[in-house]
């Protein structure tokens with residue numbers, strides 16, 4: 493079972509109320525009266541949350557970890573694939589919503605302190621079981637189809653029997669004209685900073701077709717947020 497303390501994957505804030513006079517802090521010369529109030533999570537960093545969760549699925553022993561990563565690399569592409577899928581699982585479960593996070597505090601000898609920042613248990617349980625399932629899948633295609641099904645509820649007919657390969661492309665290799673213009677317009681109006689090249693360096697989605705006129709199967713937000721000038725990686729559908 494995944495642990496539930498992701499303090500360093502979140503940005504949180506709180507106010508502290510003091511009552512030094514009535515609490516006798518001045519007499520003692522030490523403030524012990526601070527009470528934390530309105531502690532809230534301001535934002536969740538899905539990239540570092542992905543790293544934290546991934547590392548919990550790896551063996552702690554360094555030798556076994558290296559062995560496992562070499563095998564998974566050969567079988568399906570390894571670490572980057574699992575991290576891609578974990579990130580998708582986090583998005584499917586809307587782990588970016590600050591409402592499902594809580595800052596836990598407790599009293600110490602020097603007043604209230606922050607103990608941990610946790611995600612609601614029902615969400616953690618879903619993330620846990622979906623990640624467990626992910627790590628039982630042994631091919632790239634099984635893993636990608638699994639997260640597509642989680643996200644959309646089904647896998648597109650003409651992808652069902654396909655394989656995938658990781659390729660590096662430029663944004664202008666995508667034929668945006670063929671895609672739903674309304675959707676593109678809406679996506680462009682959203683805040684996509686979490687998918688900027690400095691915040692997100694995993695593959696940016698799934699495309700099909702040939703170079704210079706790829707169509708986006710999945711990943712509009714991630715691909716639109718990519719740099720216009722720098723290459724990025726995506727999964728390309730290969731017809732069998």
Ligand SMILES: [Zn+2]
Nearest residue numbers: 512517523525
């Ligand atoms: Zn005080």
